[in-house]
């Protein structure tokens with residue numbers, strides 16, 4: 329039974345057939361024959377057909393029904409009845425209905441096709457629609473799975489700062505004045521702090537928002553996105569890739585197991601996800617460039633791979649693939665020089681199948697003080713800002729590796745969504761700061 333403290337939700341109802349309950353939610357559909365009226369309620373946990381028979385309810389309730397409009401909030405009290413035709417297998421025979429919050433007739437999202445810009449302007453309403461609810465539930469499942477995976481493996485979650493003095497990646501920075509300390513930058517990565525934490529706790533991960541002031545207007549770039557970054561003491565690049573493939577397989581299998589209804593809502597071809605199991609193929613960057621050139625790409629050795637090149641490479645595979653050991657100049661300063669070929673670094677990008685592109689960037693970290701300092705100079709980075717980071721190589725340096733998985737790109741791939749903008753509740757893009 330419902331109470332003000334813990335209201336009954338629609339997804340509780342299948343267990344309550346035969347009982348009288350009160351449920352509250354919003355109107356998604358209305359129709360009436362004049363004698364019997366139907367209103368479909370959604371409450372975020374499901375949808376519920378409410379049947380109002382004129383001769384079985386008070387005049388007041390029948391009048392309240394007449395005031396309902398699309399997205400008005402209301403509550404109903406009545407008996408839960410089994411009805412195999414309904415989603416969830418139940419409907420409610422209404423005894424009482426109360427309009428709680430009227431909704432103006434010009435509710436922006438109507439049951440018709442809307443353009444994406446319009447939907448984005450109305451993101452606060454767009455989030456209420458079934459597809460968006462399904463994506464957010466899958467996102468939540470992935471977030472929970474991330475915590476479960478690392479908790480069960482003895483990793484410590486470390487929260488790293490968002491306001492930083494040191495910088496991490498090469499792409500654009502958001503800056504803000506920071507009292508008498510000069511300029512602070514919004515974190516592009518938690519990694520450098522993660523490395524310090526790995527020396528304190530052994531195995532750690534960070535999970536937080538990261539910021540990139542990149543002028544990229546693509547299907548896979550946000551200016552604010554969430555990244556999960558493990559960092560492991562005494563893992564080399566090979567152990568690092570094994571962790572990545574186990575992790576990604578775990579996430580995919582978890583969504584398949586626990587979110588079949590949401591995948592169905594999204595019309596996701598789950599056969600494409602069922603085969604995502606470790607191990608994943610490893611392709612050396614140099615071999616990848618040769619393959620790409622054979623396929624007609626203009627890429628030359630030394631460059632990072634663009635989205636088109638990535639798509640050409642994954643076309644031959646049904647699982648994610650690793651591209652390993654990129655040229656030094658294509659990657660960040662902190663990656664460890666490859667002893668077997670010092671022109672390259674010990675790193676990997678994981679590319680998702682079906683053209684979703686890079687979801688992980690990972691590497692073994694440079695643990696040699698002099699080599700790291702040399703790279704910092706070469707990249708013309710402010711050495712003072714990195715002094716504490718260099719210290720990690722001065723006092724008990726250690727082999728260590730880690731990676732960053734972009735949450736929204738992973739959600740987009742698993743959901744089969746064409747654009748990252750619907751994979752985060754309120755996306756921040758080059759041209760979008762509202763709502």
Ligand code: 4AD
Nearest residue numbers: 517519549550553557686687688689730731732734
């Ligand atoms: O490859 P990236 O830049 O690697 C790092 O930031 C490392 N510090 C990670 C580490 O080793 N700890 O970014 C990692 C991942 C990418 O593979 C991608 O999935 C995601 O973060 N990403 C973005 N997602 C959305 N919008 C953007 N602008 C993104 N930039 C990177």
Ligand code: MG
Nearest residue numbers: 677686688689
């Ligand atoms: Mg990368």
